[in-house]
Amino acid sequence: MRLDDLAGRLDAAGDELASASTTMALADPGSRALGGDAPGGPGELGRALHRTLTTALTARAREASAHGIRLAETAEALRLAAQGYRTADQDARRHHQRQEDA
Template identity: 85%
Template structure:
């Protein structure tokens, strides 16, 4: 696998993470699942559990987005490195050709 192919795979993984970050909130089942609609202490506990879940999902969504950005940046750095290697190879090939021609 070449650097350009690896960069493409990193971009795809970054896109997947970015997509996951936008759909993370869909995993929230609501406070009712935790008994948040119950009266008294059980309801308070259910609502507290739901707040904890919501905070965790929000944090994971931010992290997924940030990692997606990092993967895209890494993919771009790989593309630049690949271009640098190609340029160095082309320069060496031209120098070698000129030496053979003389």
């Protein structure tokens, strides 16, 4: 696998994470699904569980977004490294060719 290919795969994974971060809130079933609409103690517990779930989903969405950004940055660094290798190879070929021509 070439560095450019790996960079493309990292970009695709980063895009997936970014997409997941924006749709994470869709996983929230609402407090009613956790009994938040019940009276008394069970309702309080359901609402507390829902707050915990919402907090966790928000945190995971932020993490997914941050990791997506890191993957995109890594992909760009790989592309720069690949270009550097290509440039070094071209320079070495030109240098070698000049020595053969001399």
